[in-house]
Amino acid sequence: MWDLCYNKLNMINVKMNIRNLKLAELTDLMLKAGFPKFRAWQIYKWLSDVSVVSFDQMTNLPLGLRDFLKQTFNLNSLTLQKVLTSRDESTTKFLFKLPDGNLIESALMKYKYGYSVCVSTQVGCRMGCAFCVSGMSGFVRNLEASEILEQVVLAQKFAGTRIGRVVLMGIGEPLDNFENVARFSELVSSPEGLNIGQRNITLSTAGLVERIYDLMRLKFQITLSISLHAPNDALRSKLMPVNKTWDLLQLIAACREYFEATHRRVSFEYIMLSGVNDGLKCAAELKKLLAGFPAHVNLIPANSGRRGFKASDPQTIKMFQKHLEDLGVQVTLRRALGSDISAACGQMRCIVQGGKYGGFE
Ligand code: SF4
Numbered sequence: 001m002w003d004l005c006y007n008k009l010n011m012i013n014v015k016m017n018i019r020n021l022k023l024a025e026l027t028d029l030m031l032k033a034g035f036p037k038f039r040a041w042q043i044y045k046w047l048s049d050v051s052v053v054s055f056d057q058m059t060n061l062p063l064g065l066r067d068f069l070k071q072t073f074n075l076n077s078l079t080l081q082k083v084l085t086s087r088d089e090s091t092t093k094f095l096f097k098l099p100d101g102n103l104i105e106s107a108l109m110k111y112k113y114g115y116s117v118c119v120s121t122q123v124g125c126r127m128g129c130a131f132c133v134s135g136m137s138g139f140v141r142n143l144e145a146s147e148i149l150e151q152v153v154l155a156q157k158f159a160g161t162r163i164g165r166v167v168l169m170g171i172g173e174p175l176d177n178f179e180n181v182a183r184f185s186e187l188v189s190s191p192e193g194l195n196i197g198q199r200n201i202t203l204s205t206a207g208l209v210e211r212i213y214d215l216m217r218l219k220f221q222i223t224l225s226i227s228l229h230a231p232n233d234a235l236r237s238k239l240m241p242v243n244k245t246w247d248l249l250q251l252i253a254a255c256r257e258y259f260e261a262t263h264r265r266v267s268f269e270y271i272m273l274s275g276v277n278d279g280l281k282c283a284a285e286l287k288k289l290l291a292g293f294p295a296h297v298n299l300i301p302a303n304s305g306r307r308g309f310k311a312s313d314p315q316t317i318k319m320f321q322k323h324l325e326d327l328g329v330q331v332t333l334r335r336a337l338g339s340d341i342s343a344a345c346g347q348m349r350c351i352v353q354g355g356k357y358g359g360f361e
Contacts, residue, residue, distance in 0.1 A: 015074045081103065093105060098147065117152055148181070266296075267297070274312045
């Protein structure tokens with residue numbers, strides 16, 4: 001498929017980003033262009049060096065090959081527009097401009113065990129979740145695998161050290177951009193590339209059930225994280241329109257199968273919205289929904305003022321968490337990283353484009 005795509009792009013004189021290619025594909029192209037096979041491996045090594053920003057820095061390649069690469073491929077797609085670091089320095093948020101002028105965000109998070117990067121997979125999002133800022137301006141386009149990968153490369157360059165984990169939880173619905181996200185997962189985990197193991201990749205989805213099965217069939221070792229946010233269909237359909245297509249019964253069945261196929265525990269994200277989903281009745285329903293299944297619930301304190309929703313107060317969150325624990329549910333409370341820099345997805349892009357969501361100095 002990439003061979004065809006490469007030829008088509010060449011015919012219309014558009015350069016492809018070289019980071020889209022797997023090593024085998026690059027090897028194939030080298031051979032077709034008359035270069036020895038080992039050159040592909042050398043180029044690939046350079047691509048995993050985050051300090052490399054031009055083909056001219058690939059000094060062990062002959063000049064003729066560097067010229068060929070310059071004429072054929074792009075190496076960089078993202079331009080850094082803005083960097084914000086939280087007061088406690090736990091989180092840095094990046095705003096990147098794409099070649100077509102669209103903006104995306106990524107966040108670098110520092111934990112005790114190392115660095116984690118949260119990347120965007122689409123410009124905008126078509127899922128329309130009621131509480132989400134990212135989906136407000138609708139869907140614009142899918143990101144290429146290289147555009148997702150470059151977010152990791154640039155975050156690693158900024159951190160000055162290896163990134164250990166990748167979270168597909170930025171702007172967009174990853175499973176709505178299935179092919180590029182699958183390709184990205186292979187590229188980022190490639191031992192010849194950044195070598196971030198698939199077990200250290202978490203993919204967050206609003207619940208595109210058919211795509212969960214597609215992901216399962218790829219036999220990746222990615223951790224699946226479901227943006228659940230409600231324990232019953234009536235409430236979930238109000239908060240997340242995707243629930244009208246695939247309800248909770250179908251979603252949880254897919255999660256169980258994913259667990260059985262991959263042996264990876266599925267986690268469930270639950271944003272705490274005051275008076276909406278934070279009552280003890282909801283906690284009991286949540287327990288029932290996830291019964292008999294090695295699930296993990298991650299409670300997320302909401303940022304205040306999210307599209308008319310109010311954040312649950314810390315006392316309510318504590319009670320909700322305690323109630324789940326008493327019911328035997330594995331539950332954690334997400335650390336509120338970088339709330340002073342609007343670290344929730346979509347907010348920085350919104351501010352730069354003149355939106356009303358703010359909260360950073
Ligand atoms: S919460 Fe996720 S899936 Fe829902 S609109 Fe926002 S980015 Fe899209």
